[in-house]
Amino acid sequence: xxxxGKWSLVAMVTAVAVLAAGWFLLVSPKRGEAADxxxxxxxxxxxxxxxxxxxxxxxxxxxQLPKKQAEFAAIRKQIPDNPALPDxxxxxxxxxxxxxxxxxxxxxxxxxxxxxxxxTAPVAATTTSTATGTTGTTGTTGTTGTVTSAPAATTDxxxxxxxxxxxxxxxxxxxxxxxxxxxxRRVMLVTGFSMGSSKAADATAGxxxxxxxxRVYMVHSVxxxxxxxxxxxxxxxxxxxxxxxxxxxxxxxAN
Amino acid sequence: xxxxxxxxxxxxxRVNLLPPEIGQARRLRKLQVGLGVxxxxxxxxxxxxxxxxxxxxxxxxxxxxxxHSKGVALQVETVKYADIPAAIAKVDAAAAQRSQxxxxxxxxxxxxxxxxxxxxxxxxxxxxxxAENVDATVTTVPGAYPVVGVGTVSFAGxxxxxxxxxxxxxxxxxxxxxxxxxxxxSTEDPTITTPSGxxxxxxxxxxxxxxxxxxxxxxxxAGS
Numbered sequence: 001x002x003x004x005g006k007w008s009l010v011a012m013v014t015a016v017a018v019l020a021a022g023w024f025l026l027v028s029p030k031r032g033e034a035a036d037x038x039x040x041x042x043x044x045x046x047x048x049x050x051x052x053x054x055x056x057x058x059x060x061x062x063x064q065l066p067k068k069q070a071e072f073a074a075i076r077k078q079i080p081d082n083p084a085l086p087d088x089x090x091x092x093x094x095x096x097x098x099x100x101x102x103x104x105x106x107x108x109x110x111x112x113x114x115x116x117x118x119x120t121a122p123v124a125a126t127t128t129s130t131a132t133g134t135t136g137t138t139g140t141t142g143t144t145g146t147v148t149s150a151p152a153a154t155t156d157x158x159x160x161x162x163x164x165x166x167x168x169x170x171x172x173x174x175x176x177x178x179x180x181x182x183x184x185r186r187v188m189l190v191t192g193f194s195m196g197s198s199k200a201a202d203a204t205a206g207x208x209x210x211x212x213x214x215r216v217y218m219v220h221s222v223x224x225x226x227x228x229x230x231x232x233x234x235x236x237x238x239x240x241x242x243x244x245x246x247x248x249x250x251x252x253x254a255n
Numbered sequence: 256x257x258x259x260x261x262x263x264x265x266x267x268x269r270v271n272l273l274p275p276e277i278g279q280a281r282r283l284r285k286l287q288v289g290l291g292v293x294x295x296x297x298x299x300x301x302x303x304x305x306x307x308x309x310x311x312x313x314x315x316x317x318x319x320x321x322x323h324s325k326g327v328a329l330q331v332e333t334v335k336y337a338d339i340p341a342a343i344a345k346v347d348a349a350a351a352q353r354s355q356x357x358x359x360x361x362x363x364x365x366x367x368x369x370x371x372x373x374x375x376x377x378x379x380x381x382x383x384x385x386a387e388n389v390d391a392t393v394t395t396v397p398g399a400y401p402v403v404g405v406g407t408v409s410f411a412g413x414x415x416x417x418x419x420x421x422x423x424x425x426x427x428x429x430x431x432x433x434x435x436x437x438x439x440x441s442t443e444d445p446t447i448t449t450p451s452g453x454x455x456x457x458x459x460x461x462x463x464x465x466x467x468x469x470x471x472x473x474x475x476x477a478g479s
Contacts, residue, residue, distance in 0.1 A: 004286055018298050022305065027304040027308050044323060055333050058337075069346075072349055171371060175368055187356065191389050192385050217353075
């Protein structure tokens with residue numbers, strides 16, 4: 001091989017070496033870095049899209065908030081967070097007065113747990129996770145039982161306050177009183193009643209006695225990991241007991 | 256004169272007096288320069304590729320930073336609305352509790368009102384007893400008899416005759432949410448007479464209240 005051939009070979013090898021070394025040591029790592037950054041960017045953009053969708057969802061929900069808050073306030077009047085017996089007594093006496101009946105006995109019993117506790121959602125502190133919420137309640141109405149723990153800060157426990165009323169009046173008045181009970185600000189479930197006249201004189205005068213059993217409700221917030229509350233335990237925040245204004249009349253069959 | 260001179264010059268023979276070693280050395284040097292330029296060009300290509308890649312990295316960095324800052328802005332904005340789902344869930348949970356509490360409600364005032372309009376003229380009631388089974392889950396079996404209802408209503412009353420008791424039972428059967436109108440007894444009572452002087456009859460009857468009587472006032476509304 002002459003000088004020209006040698007020099008050409010050396011130059012070619014050098015050029016190839018320079019290209020290879022430059023590609024593998026300089027260009028390729030940079031290209032890899034760029035690809036990695038683009039991949040991170042795509043991931044971040046996908047997360048942003050999710051966040052954007054969630055934000056739009058939240059913005060769409062935002063106008064509902066005042067309505068929902070008003071609805072919650074209304075429900076809390078129907079099912080307060082304490083026995084609220086004074087208010088209940090006033091509502092009952094007002095209903096009796098408007099219906100024209102004589103409300104002789106109001107006898108509430110001790111609140112008892114109705115259903116398993118319903119978890120209330122804790123205030124969401126994170127913005128990247130999906131929205132936390134509560135699911136609907138499940139269970140059997142009126143089943144006394146124990147509280148089940150839930151992974152929430154607090155749980156709202158539903159309690160019933162059994163109530164017995166004794167009222168007297170005419171059939172129409174008693175029917176009107178029942179209607180007013182069903183329209184009380186605080187919801188009341190009538191579970192049974194007996195209507196009749198105990199005395200012949202009452203029957204002649206058209207006066208009937210109504211002995212009514214029902215229940216009103218309250219909620220009580222308890223920690224999610226609280227020990228089970230036994231059925232029949234007293235509810236905090238108020239006293240319960242009979243508020244009898246007169247001896248309850250006994251319904252019976254007229255002659 | 257000048258024409259002759261030109262002709263003479265053109266016809267002179269060209270003689271290369273340069274030694275061949277020197278010419279070869281010149282060619283080699285030219286080749287070396289060319290090869291050096293080629294190597295430098297390859298380095299230039301590498302440099303150009305590196306610059307382009309570095310530009311890509313810089314652009315990707317900028318894009319990522321931009322995306323990150325958008326994400327932070329979105330998170331900040333999302334925090335402002337973070338309590339909405341919890342608030343709405345709280346309302347929904349409260350509504351569900353109310354629905355459970357009042358799911359067995361029957362508007363008894365409506366029932367009494369209907370009865371007052373439907374009681375036959377020759378029948379009068381002396382006692383009505385309502386018992387609603389609100390604490391038990393009622394399982395209805397299609398076609399089964401007797402129908403398992405959500406409660407019962409018992410009536411005691413008097414009528415002009417047994418046929419009036421039959422009419423009363425038909426009235427009961429026609430009431431919405433009532434099923435299986437039945438009676439326990441219908442007995443003549445000579446102590447109470449009708450305007451015509453005949454003895455009246457005392458009767459007791461009962462009816463099963465079905466789930467059709469439930470008010471559903473507090474059921475969860477679709478879409479709420």
